[in-house]
Amino acid sequence: MREERPARIGMIVPSSNTCLEPMSARMLGGRADVTIHSTRIPVTRIALDTGSDGQFDIEPMRRAAELLATAHVDVIAWNGTSGSWLGPDHDRAIVADITATTGIPATTSTLAYLEAAHTFNLTTLGLLTPYTEDVNARIIAAYAAEGIDIVEHRALGLSDNESFARVEPARLVPLSRELARPRPDALAYLCTNMYGAPITAEVEATTGVPVLDSVAVTLWRCLRALGLSALAPRWGRLLTSTSQLPR
Secondary structure (H helix, E strand, O other): OOOOOOEEEEEEEEOOOOOHHHHHHHHHOOOOOEEEEEEEEOOOEOOOOHHHHHHHOHHHHHHHHHHHHOOOOOEEEEOOOOHHHHOHHHHHHHHHHHHHHHOOOEEEHHHHHHHHHHHOOOOEEEEEEOOOHHHHHHHHHHHHHOOOEEEEEEEOOOOEHHHHOOOOHHHHHHHHHHHHOOOOOEEEEOOOOOOOHHHHHHHHHHHOOOEEEHHHHHHHHHHHHHOOOOOOHHHOHHHHOOOOOOO
16 A cells, blocks of 8 residues: 555656656646656667667666666556557566566556557547658557557658657647548557647547547556546546556
């Protein structure tokens, strides 16, 4: 049982990510029941090659988790979407290793998406990423293996991780409308260094399609693990409840 103090979320952050920490703080909106604590691992480039894939090996994740454990965090999240192209089993192995090493429950952004899909009965998605087309193709295959059909997708064609956060949110609005036309169960803004969350409410209101932003869905999963209240509707109308966490 957690001692009487705010719950603590530990986040493993890609080193060049400048989005997820400020957006997570905005989403919590000054709440007194939870705090966020971060450490970083080297991540600078997203591509399908050995050098890029090696950024997401278990060893750096383990070292980062050990550092977070010294802050007595209550849950640890790998707040990156690499499991979406390396495959969810890659993330499941990371989570198992972190928990075995630290004794702390763990999750990842990709596993949070899969849990949201299961929880809300989402079988079709419209996918928007800052990545290159080949990375999107790998994501589509990985999600198909989990029973989720990407019915439409857009890739911005970027590889430099820091550059993702410099994409203006307004640029994503017309792309989101295009992705909503086939009426998928939800849109996925898949990248924790892309500012999709600021347009979530607008896109949901104008298209009628729910939005799952990576920063929001990861935070939702952590709050759910802690048994805490979820997010405000502006961050995604599906993410306003944390009930029925599978045990």
